[in-house]
Amino acid sequence: MTPLLDPLAWLILLPLLWATLAFLAADRHGPMLALAGIGGQLLCVIALAGDVASHGSIGHLAGGWAEPLGIRLVADGLSLVMLLLTQGVALTLALYARSYFSQATPPAFWPLTGFLLAGMNALFLSGDLFNLYVTLELVGLAAVGLVAAGGGAAQIAAALRYLLATLVGSGAYLFGVALIYGSYGTVSASLLGSLITSEAPLAVWLAGGLMLTGLLLKTALLPFHFWLPPAHGGAPAPVSALLSALVVKASFYLFLRLWLGPFAALSEALPALAQVPAALGATAILWGSWRAIRADRLKMLVAYSTVAQLGYLFLIFPLLGTGALALQAGILQATAHGLAKAAMFVAAGTLIKVGGSDRVLGVAGAAAHLPVSLFAFALAGVTLMGLPPSGGFLAKWLLIDAALAAGQPWIVVVALSGGLLAGIYVFRVLRLAFRRPTTHDDVPLPQRPAALLEWTAFALAAGSVLIGLGAAPLLALIAGVQP
Amino acid sequence: MSAGLIYAATGCLLFVLGLGGVLLLKALLRRILAFNLMGSGAFLVLVGLAQRDGTPDPVPQAMVLTGIVVAVAATALALTLARRWHALTGREDIARVGDAGSRARRMANDRRKVGR
């Protein structure tokens, strides 16, 4: 392939291009540009997957300058899985959003989505700590803009809280980068991997603490989860899906990358550190599920379920020493949850749009007139509960395997009880949906939604289940990652 | 003590001061100011620490130029949101998120204030 068509570079250039064109076109042609653009991005990921499968890891020197002077972009199995998830979910969500916003699209929705995707792709591909800071800001500010869309008081309040949280998070990250540059004179992740040893000076430990804490704040891990439910629960359904399925995974991915890469020597020198994210994750699973069970608005239920499901991602840290199992479990969970949560939010969006009520009680009777959306919700629930053969099941299976191998049985208990709790909040919705609406029978049946609204949800949910059956190539990609 | 080290130490204190401001103050404009102090602190550490031996280093200087532009972008967005919030509710602060009960009460309050 000619270097002009380098798929790695176009994964960043293409969304920037269509987002800028959508900005220029002032809210016209947005869906068309987005669908064409994301379609092209998906082709780029597929081309890149071929390269990664044959070479293991692909590097690209931005500017042509080697490190430490220049910025290296890297694609390996880990980044590739995240890129695949992102473009796949984004394409489906773009189809859904085109239909969902058929009457009126919130201002700037399409260009902000494009810039958000550009930031995420750039983040997954960057191997430079300062460049990663810029990508974090791209993602954070674009996501805040999407939350604010519509401009009602609830949206503005959610956007403000989200903005303050995300700015403190990236501020702490930037300060850590400053300390790292002062300590070593470089911000290249791969060079730092060999420079940072267990005898690192105090500044490096503080830098690690600040950067990782900042990323936890952006990932909304308990106790930093406070901004997530109003932001994800209050935004329009396509935005909620984008944020819950993908955006929080970006900062998790960076956390994991830093943990395995530059800061590996620190976490090995003090193994007890790994218990901190795991303990927070376990608390998040229990607390988030409890709040989801108690929620009275449907989208808040789904948002609190995200708080809980993010907890699983952090259970893997004490287990990473045991080989590829824990890493596979974490990334598979991120993927399966990404698909399932996108499905759940868009299904909930359709239920609310058609049913006219955002209460959990409002789904009563939905089984009769919205069977596809409800089935998608249930199927996504299967993944969240971790029932076979879903991706969530396989992820939990791998996690339990790794936990037993590492002699950490408490993680098994947490993982299993999280699944049970997820069952309670999913069945709470399903049970209501099969009940007759409490009101009178003479209410006219709501209008049928566009088929696309229902089937995109179904496709995402089916993906989250099928990924459990066809996970072998995915797991092989992750196993091949050399941190 | 070199000039670089003096300003790096100042930057550390400014960062913590700004962080405290964002976490502990109430008024939105004040918290936006505090965020800017946090950023300035990080910039001073980035350049000051790198230049603690007294030789200028263009790499962190260029990074700070990038950072200043990012900071003004974030500030502009934050101010727009704060003004919009004020226009909708007449309030200059936003309740800190505490326990669940207070959140529900606050959201009810927000809704009442907007009159929807």
Added chain:
Amino acid sequence: MSTAFDLLLAAALLWSAWRTLATPQIGRAVILFIVFGLLLTLAWARLDAPDIALAEAAIGAGLTGALLLDAVAALRARRPDDEEGQS
């Protein structure tokens, strides 16, 4: 001699930053923030970073300061009803 100047400037930076957060009136806080930005410009000059000094004066103190003053004026005017989308 120059170290004494640096220490003095560092103290002035910290003082103006503290006053920015602690002064009771928001209008004064913004003015103090602009003063902080101008002092920071001096610090950049002391750090052999004229490019940042220029950018700090123009963007950090200048444009950010003007945006903040604009916002303070808007919040003082208390016209909760004529912003966009409020119909």
Added chain:
Amino acid sequence: MKALWRSLTVVALLGLAAALLVAVLGLPPAPVKLAGEVATNLGASGVSHPVTAVLLNFRGYDTFLEVAVLIIALLGMLAAGLPPPPPTGSRNAMLPTLARLAVPLMVLAAVYLLWAGAFRPGGAFQAAAVLAAAAVLLHLAEILAPWPRDRRGPRLAIAGGFLLFLAIAAALLANGGLLRYPPEHAGLLIVLIESGLTVSLAVNLAAFFLLRADKT
């Protein structure tokens, strides 16, 4: 409870400040010295001012993404709802005269800064900031009216400079990498990018003030 939380936060922050000071003041020298690398490669960068070389060549990719951050902030404003235009007729009578005197000088200063950036302090960012300040001054003097949200000109200027940067970044893929300039053309390409960026950044920064809700 609230007071307890506040005092705990203050104690934690004081601890953090103390730890940071200890860490920074006792830091051993860094093993990598990038300033030397920059000096060694400056000849191939197309410009002779090291900061500009880092900003547009060695780490030009950072700068490329950063322009997108500014556009995102503007889009966020559009999404949240623009503030209303300021009331007219309440300005200082001296302002228009001052603006008419100062603005030409500011434009001149911006052109100088842009030109100087290649070999001394200055460059697109500083030039754009001065131009934006000139626009704000004209706006305050009520010579330049607020821009309604759908005005095409500002969008064209903002997107144009960025698209030029993007087109050059993409075209240079043929040379083996994103923004990988051939050394003999680097100077020209950087001037081209910086000129486009000056316009784009200036309009973007000015739009933070001038983009206002339509009067209805």
